[in-house]
Amino acid sequence: MxxxxxILGRKLGMTRIFGDDGAIVPVTVxxxxxxxVIAVRKTDxxxxxxxxxxxxxxxxxxxxxxxKGHQSKAGRGCYRVLREIRLDAPSELAPGQDVTxxxxxxxxxxxxxxxxxxxxxxxxxxxxxFSGLNKTHGAEKVHRSGGSIGHNTEPGKVMKNKKMxxxxxxxxxxxxxxxxxxxxxxxxxxxxRGQIPGAANSVVMIRKQK
Amino acid sequence: xxxxxxxxxxQMRLDVPKFKAGDTVKVFLRILEGEKERIQVFQGAVxxxxxxxxxxxxxxxxxxxxxxxxxxxxxxxxxxxxxxxxSEGKVRRSRLYYLRKLKGKASRxxxxxxxDN
Numbered sequence: 001m002x003x004x005x006x007i008l009g010r011k012l013g014m015t016r017i018f019g020d021d022g023a024i025v026p027v028t029v030x031x032x033x034x035x036x037v038i039a040v041r042k043t044d045x046x047x048x049x050x051x052x053x054x055x056x057x058x059x060x061x062x063x064x065x066x067x068k069g070h071q072s073k074a075g076r077g078c079y080r081v082l083r084e085i086r087l088d089a090p091s092e093l094a095p096g097q098d099v100t101x102x103x104x105x106x107x108x109x110x111x112x113x114x115x116x117x118x119x120x121x122x123x124x125x126x127x128x129x130f131s132g133l134n135k136t137h138g139a140e141k142v143h144r145s146g147g148s149i150g151h152n153t154e155p156g157k158v159m160k161n162k163k164m165x166x167x168x169x170x171x172x173x174x175x176x177x178x179x180x181x182x183x184x185x186x187x188x189x190x191x192x193r194g195q196i197p198g199a200a201n202s203v204v205m206i207r208k209q210k
Numbered sequence: 211x212x213x214x215x216x217x218x219x220x221q222m223r224l225d226v227p228k229f230k231a232g233d234t235v236k237v238f239l240r241i242l243e244g245e246k247e248r249i250q251v252f253q254g255a256v257x258x259x260x261x262x263x264x265x266x267x268x269x270x271x272x273x274x275x276x277x278x279x280x281x282x283x284x285x286x287x288x289x290x291x292x293x294x295x296x297s298e299g300k301v302r303r304s305r306l307y308y309l310r311k312l313k314g315k316a317s318r319x320x321x322x323x324x325x326d327n
Contacts (some may be wrong), residue, residue: 022288
């Protein structure tokens with residue numbers, strides 16, 4: 001897959017707007033950037049091409065000495081979130097320069113990566129869409145169970161990757177092929193059609209599809 | 211949240227008249243037939259107003275040839291050419307779902323008189 005330019009942003013929430021033809025379009029509003037380039041990774045020195053972007057500015061006292069030293073090289077203040085955007089070709093951007101929402105245009109397709117909302121420990125019905133067992137016909141205490149998890153003496157074990165109850169959500173999720181409905185550089189906003197992972201105010205990474 | 215509110219304010223229309231549940235309204239709809247555009251009128255009683263900024267909607271009910279017809283319109287939709295308030299109704303609740311069970315004379319809504327206020 002092509003490694004493409006991207007930006008970091010904050011998911012503000014969802015609303016809906018009227019499209020050009022008057023139809024209602026559900027959109028997610030993302031406040032993205034401007035993200036300064038903190039460091040540049042090069043094939044010669046690091047073995048790969050990438051830009052390290054900073055997002056969410058914080059006062060200097062909130063950082064420890066090693067990160068302060070690292071971030072001061074770009075000379076653009078201190079940032080809470082640092083993420084690398086992998087690239088195919090070397091970028092012409094140098095540390096200290098900004099990446100803004102201008103890299104996107106209306107009609108572009110993007111992929112958005114974020115951390116999904118944590119659901120805690122969940123049973124198989126919610127986590128894996130199992131049907132559960134009978135509500136009646138003598139079923140007792142097992143209405144939301146998954147049923148049998150294996151076979152008999154042969155193979156005598158539970159197969160690996162068996163879908164069971166456990167922790168759900170709060171993991172890295174990428175949604176691809178999202179359309180950009182609007183770009184507003186004055187407020188650093190991107191309006192993306194449809195849903196993106198994560199709760200409101202969570203940090204997301206938006207990358208071009210191609 | 212303020213930025214989302216700002217986006218919604220841009221979407222809202224300012225030419226929509228004030229009306230409430232129980233009012234009789236005429237909704238002038240823009241209908242696209244191929245290339246041509248024409249106006250269709252939907253007249254009936256407002257069953258409910260759903261408030262929510264740019265996402266507000268209202269439900270209009272009319273009885274057409276003995277069949278009840280309800281349509282939900284987004285208040286700020288560009289498909290609505292204009293809304294005209296025909297008469298104000300005198301009702302005691304904000305959701306007039308009970309009208310669905312009533313027929314004929316019983317389903318009439320009393321008209322609010324000017325001196326009632």
